[in-house]
Amino acid sequence: MNDLRKWNFKVVLAGPGAVGKTSIRERYMGKGFETSYLKTIGADFASKKIQKDEDLITFQIWDLAGQDSYKVVRSTFYKGAIAGILVFDCQDPTTMTNLKEWLDEAIKGSNNGILVYIVIANKIDLKEERRVSRDMALEFCNRMKTETGIRFYYSETSALTGQNIQETFEFLADKLLEVNNIKDAMPFAKTNGIIDLDDYDETPKEVSTVSVSSDSVSSDSVSRDEFTELQDRIHTIEERLNTIQTIIKKIVEKIQEEE
Numbered sequence: 001m002n003d004l005r006k007w008n009f010k011v012v013l014a015g016p017g018a019v020g021k022t023s024i025r026e027r028y029m030g031k032g033f034e035t036s037y038l039k040t041i042g043a044d045f046a047s048k049k050i051q052k053d054e055d056l057i058t059f060q061i062w063d064l065a066g067q068d069s070y071k072v073v074r075s076t077f078y079k080g081a082i083a084g085i086l087v088f089d090c091q092d093p094t095t096m097t098n099l100k101e102w103l104d105e106a107i108k109g110s111n112n113g114i115l116v117y118i119v120i121a122n123k124i125d126l127k128e129e130r131r132v133s134r135d136m137a138l139e140f141c142n143r144m145k146t147e148t149g150i151r152f153y154y155s156e157t158s159a160l161t162g163q164n165i166q167e168t169f170e171f172l173a174d175k176l177l178e179v180n181n182i183k184d185a186m187p188f189a190k191t192n193g194i195i196d197l198d199d200y201d202e203t204p205k206e207v208s209t210v211s212v213s214s215d216s217v218s219s220d221s222v223s224r225d226e227f228t229e230l231q232d233r234i235h236t237i238e239e240r241l242n243t244i245q246t247i248i249k250k251i252v253e254k255i256q257e258e259e
Helices: 021-029 068-078 093-097 099-109 134-148 165-179 197-202 204-208 224-258
Strands: 005-014 043-052 055-064 083-089 116-122 152-156 194-196
Touching: 005 021, 005 099, 005 165, 021 043, 021 055, 021 083, 021 116, 021 165, 043 068, 043 165, 055 068, 055 165, 068 099, 083 093, 083 099, 083 165, 093 099, 093 134, 099 116, 099 134, 116 134, 116 165, 134 152, 134 197, 152 165, 152 197, 165 194, 194 197
Parallel strands: 005 055, 005 083, 083 116, 116 152
Antiparallel strands: 043 055, 152 194
């Protein structure tokens, strides 16, 4: 044990509220899944040690609150993070599109110190309710990669069944050792459930062979055109809200001047 190389890796679990971040963390920590959901207050912290050959890794997992009311507070928790796990709910396309804001927040809060990013589509056990297919998620991740130059990895999980959660964190451990130039670390075999967006960009046909089948996605799934239209609507609403906020601000300033 004394001969082991010891590592402390800070990992942030980020994403909108109620997408399953806390459940993913608890499933990985071995607590199992609890059906009752409690809103994260600011940030929850947990740690777990794993051994990979000659390396003893301590994951410091920070579960960040997804509610906007905690935005100012949670920005401080990115400092010192080396890995970011961005989680969305595959039942709700807006939780995926919102990840761009979370990515910007992570980049700024960590001072661009995060070296490995994994995007997780959670709740894949709810097949009938699924509205974001794997291909749609990969296209979204690829756009983020093009805009930011960041290399992303993509995983699909279920906190209810535990599907692909252990494998995702094992993969993360391998990648963190890799970015720390531990060349003699013995990597796990390539995980079929995790996609490197660099591979998706270069060989899209190979990725399409593992796309979600029609049996996995309900007939109500959002098409690509509908998804693009949804994004346009979101942007339009945001612009209108900004305009309303500007008008209200001017009205308040005028009232204050008159007083």
